[in-house]
Amino acid sequence: MNYLKYALEKQKENSGIEIFGAVVTDLVQSVEQQLGIVFPEQYKAFLLECGSCSIYDTYISGLFRDWDNATSTGSTLHDTLEARANHKLPLNYIVLEYSEDENYYVLKVSPDSSENGKVYSVDIDDKDEVSKFTEVFSSFEEYFKFTLD
Template identity: 30%
Template sequence: MEQLIELVRSNDDIAHFADGCDAAMLAAAEEELGLAFPPSYRRFVEEFGTCDIAGEEFLGVYQTPAMGQRLLGSVTETLDARSQYNLPENCIVLMFDGMGGLIVLDASRKGDSGEYPVFAWDPGKIGSSDLEPLGDNFGIFALDLCQKAVSRWRESSN
């Protein structure tokens, strides 16, 4: 996670992020979802709240003055996907895949380190068996995705 944080901060000309989340906001998010965040995602949300870099947008957790105390990002999108598309209760929405699907963490497959694997989920499918594996945990997945996005962005700018 520290490599990802450094990557985002060292590319602040193509990254946008919030101020991060404090312990109270994280606890409220987890309570609303009924799931704890895995360590790498928790660290990311603590640091940035929400973030996009080189076109890759991570939902995170944040609030806006217009929406008041409502927790936006992963919390809102997860709850909406559960009610509208029957997203499994053990999943947390991280991103949109750009093709109508969702990138999710699956808490039902918690590893020894407390991390959850990352999957693509198609709202047209029902159940955890319909998840397509993308990474062993958020930190590895996000770092790889962001390194590639930054490289593509920088190459296209030259």
């Protein structure tokens, strides 16, 4: 899928969609190393084509070419490290979207190809830890299309 083309088409219909711009492979690889994971191919393609996207106040966490990814909300590096530190997010997930109502959408990053790339909704329990992983999309592409639609 061409993520940039899809986002640009949707942007014509909805001016609330913002595309932050493609990032370079070196940045993607650096963030993978910092997180200790390898991004699924669909997500990596999104990063290389769009970087990150938002629709109004909803960010699809990605990477920014012009902002500090370690400190910027909406960066998968920042959002994932924060979720790991504050809510004990397991290491085989990255944050795609964080909602103020204590809910995450996360992407599974796993060597098991049957699980890799699935998107889950994750709740925060009364101990302030992630709980109840519910599969909501079978792929990043499906999540991306749904979010921009």
